[in-house]
Amino acid sequence: MQASDRTRKRPRSRYAVLGMLSMGLETGYAMKKHVEVHLGHFWNESYGQIYPILRQLVEEGLATCQVEQQAGARRRKCYALTPAGGNELRAWLVQSPEPQPPRLELLLKLTFGERVPVEACEQLIRDHRETCNRDIAHLASIESALRDKPGRHPDQPYWLMTLRYGRAVREAERTWCDETLEQLQEIRSGHQLTSESGMGR
Amino acid sequence: MQASDRTRKRPRSRYAVLGMLSMGLETGYAMKKHVEVHLGHFWNESYGQIYPILRQLVEEGLATCQVEQQAGARRRKCYALTPAGGNELRAWLVQSPEPQPPRLELLLKLTFGERVPVEACEQLIRDHRETCNRDIAHLASIESALRDKPGRHPDQPYWLMTLRYGRAVREAERTWCDETLEQLQEIRSGHQLTSESGMGR
DNA sequence: CTAGCCATGTAATCCGTTACATGATTGG
DNA sequence: CCAATCATGTAACGGATTACATGGCTAG
Numbered sequence: 001m002q003a004s005d006r007t008r009k010r011p012r013s014r015y016a017v018l019g020m021l022s023m024g025l026e027t028g029y030a031m032k033k034h035v036e037v038h039l040g041h042f043w044n045e046s047y048g049q050i051y052p053i054l055r056q057l058v059e060e061g062l063a064t065c066q067v068e069q070q071a072g073a074r075r076r077k078c079y080a081l082t083p084a085g086g087n088e089l090r091a092w093l094v095q096s097p098e099p100q101p102p103r104l105e106l107l108l109k110l111t112f113g114e115r116v117p118v119e120a121c122e123q124l125i126r127d128h129r130e131t132c133n134r135d136i137a138h139l140a141s142i143e144s145a146l147r148d149k150p151g152r153h154p155d156q157p158y159w160l161m162t163l164r165y166g167r168a169v170r171e172a173e174r175t176w177c178d179e180t181l182e183q184l185q186e187i188r189s190g191h192q193l194t195s196e197s198g199m200g201r
Numbered sequence: 202m203q204a205s206d207r208t209r210k211r212p213r214s215r216y217a218v219l220g221m222l223s224m225g226l227e228t229g230y231a232m233k234k235h236v237e238v239h240l241g242h243f244w245n246e247s248y249g250q251i252y253p254i255l256r257q258l259v260e261e262g263l264a265t266c267q268v269e270q271q272a273g274a275r276r277r278k279c280y281a282l283t284p285a286g287g288n289e290l291r292a293w294l295v296q297s298p299e300p301q302p303p304r305l306e307l308l309l310k311l312t313f314g315e316r317v318p319v320e321a322c323e324q325l326i327r328d329h330r331e332t333c334n335r336d337i338a339h340l341a342s343i344e345s346a347l348r349d350k351p352g353r354h355p356d357q358p359y360w361l362m363t364l365r366y367g368r369a370v371r372e373a374e375r376t377w378c379d380e381t382l383e384q385l386q387e388i389r390s391g392h393q394l395t396s397e398s399g400m401g402r
Numbered sequence: 403c404t405a406g407c408c409a410t411g412t413a414a415t416c417c418g419t420t421a422c423a424t425g426a427t428t429g430g
Numbered sequence: 431c432c433a434a435t436c437a438t439g440t441a442a443c444g445g446a447t448t449a450c451a452t453g454g455c456t457a458g
Contacts, residue, residue, distance in 0.1 A: 011417060012306055019313040029437050043309055044302040046419055051439055074426060074436060086316075093313055094321040096328040097306035101245040105213055105298035107366060108244055112220040112294055113359040115287075120295040121359075127297040157388060158314040158322075161381050165308060165374075172373030173366075180362050187358060212445060230409050247447055252411055275408060275455060 013049040014057075018089040021063055021081040023155065028054055028077075038159070041139060041166045054079055062088055118188045122181060129177035132170045139166045211293075214250040215258075219290040222264055222282040224356065229255055229278070239360070242340060242367045255280055263289055319389045323382060330378035333371045340367045 016039075020031045028050045035045045054077075057063040062085035066078050081089075106128055113121040143163045146156065153159075217240075221232045229251045236246045255278075258264040263286035267279050282290075307329055314322040344364045347357065354360075 009416095012304065012309070013418080016309060019309070019316075022313065022316055027437070028439090029435095033436095039309070039312065042303055042305040044304065044419095047439075048419060048421095048441095049417085076437060089313070090317050093310050093317045094324070096325055097310065099332055100306070102243055103213065103245065104243040104366075105301070107363045108213070108217060108220070108240070109294050109298065110359055110362055111240065111356065112223065112290070113362075114356050115220075115223055116291050116294045123295070124297055131300055155312065155315050157384065158311050161311055161314075161384065162308045164380065165305075165377050168373045168377040169370055172369045176366050176369040179365065183358065183362065210444095214446080228409070229411090234408095245446095248409095248411075249413095249447060249449095250445080256411095276453085277409060 011049075011053075013045055014053050015089065015092045016043060016045055017050060017053045017057065018062065018081065018085055018092075021057075021079060022086060022089055026076075026078045026080070028079075038142075041135070041142070042162060057085065061085075118184055118191065122184050122188075125177050125180050125184065129174055129181075132174040132177065135170045136167060136174070139163050139170070143167075212250075212254075214246055215254050216290060216293045217244060217246055218251060218254045218258065219263065219282065219286055219293075222258075222280060223287060223290055227277075227279045227281070229280075239343075242336070242343070243363060258286065262286075319385055319392065323385050323389075326378050326381050326385065330375055330382075333375040333378065336371045337368060337375070340364050340371070 016035070017031060020034060025031050025034055028047065031050055032045060032047060035043055054063065054065070058065045058079070062082055064080050064082055068074075068076050068078050106124065109124060110121065143160065146159060146163070217236070218232060221235060226232050226235055229248065232251055233246060233248060236244055255264065255266070259266045259280070263283055265281050265283055267281075269275075269277050269279050307325065310325060311322065344361065347360060347364070
């Protein structure tokens with residue numbers, strides 16, 4: 001009962017922000033950019049989350065904020081992690097995420113695929129295959145940019161792991177698409193044999 | 202501008218319900234059960250969604266509802282799809298889902314992995330590996346149960362495709378886990394060499 | 403008789419996105 | 431001067447989960 005405070009589920013965005021503070025990002029704006037550019041393949045954040053969280057973290061003593069307002073500089077709030085904030089982050093990092101219920105719209109559509117022409121299903125799969133290909137190319141470009149960078153960041157090996165994850169999953173999906181397209185073609189042949197054979201309408 | 206009605210984004214739960222109506226499921230309760238048992242590997246639904254949606258669909262003429270209330274039977278509402286409902290479903294089925302921004306907590310943690318002992322990261326990965334194994338076994342059991350069933354359902358080939366998807370992705374993840382564990386071990390060796398070599402504290 | 407399943411429903415709450423409002427600074 | 435970028439923030443909305451309330455039927 002009294003563990004409710006430690007056990008209470010906090011929004012994951014909170015820890016994304018703490019993590020970015022821990023890598024020295026100072027402004028909400030910079031964090032949003034960082035998510036878009038570097039974490040985009042497995043995470044997203046909106047200003048509507050970031051700014052309120054930043055304010056909260058300061059209230060809770062997990063971060064500090066000093067306003068930069070000297071002449072000839074943009075108005076900006078400079079945040080930094082406190083030791084307590086670091087502890088909070090690490091405590092979260094070591095907990096295995098509980099598996100979250102997935103919602104894969106593509107598979108939901110495919111489950112009901114019998115209700116539409118086979119060709120429609122084939123289109124769904126081809127589109128998904130294209131998405132996979134684009135993602136794989138995108139991940140590859142991020143990866144090579146990261147490897148070419150001269151002074152290597154201490155986080156680099158971990159970043160590479162996340163990139164490998166994306167590639168592995170996307171490639172598996174692409175293979176699945178190919179197999180599935182073959183199966184759909186078989187179904188199509190089956191339809192031509194059993195129902196009308198060549199009749200329009 | 203005037204396409205707003207057809208284009209307007211509707212909650213996906215709505216179509217999950219329409220789909221289940223199309224396969225003859227009659228009550229909200231049965232739908233919840235079906236999601237849990239048969240779609241659990243890629244979808245989830247809660248009563249808090251299902252019942253309000255069912256009411257709405259009737260209001261919109263996409264479903265009908267007749268209350269079964271003869272003596273000696275449980276009180277239940279029997280829903281069925283109308284032709285308009287079938288059209289709505291099919292119109293949705295043929296549209297490729299736009300890629301939804303993922304939020305993979307495991308990868309978020311791994312990105313910040315440098316902030317905790319390597320052993321903690323290894324534990325994260327091992328746990329995930331276990332999850333993959335459990336899922337693969339679970340999918341296999343569903344699949345064999347489905348294949349063994351005598352009278353084959355017209356939707357069966359599509360169900361098998363969704364199962365293959367789950368297996369393909371989970372197996373790819375498992376392979377990634379193995380590779381990642383190796384890399385983490387290398388990192389661990391590196392630490393031992395550069396920093397204190399065997400010193401406690 | 404009672405535990406467990408069938409069955410329906412709602413209110414509170416949460417997480418998160420979207421859209422908007424505002425404005426300073428810098429580079430071309 | 432103007433467009434792009436840096437920068438902060440909030441209000442409204444939406445989708446979804448959680449927790450709760452209720453009750454009848456059935457099998458052991």
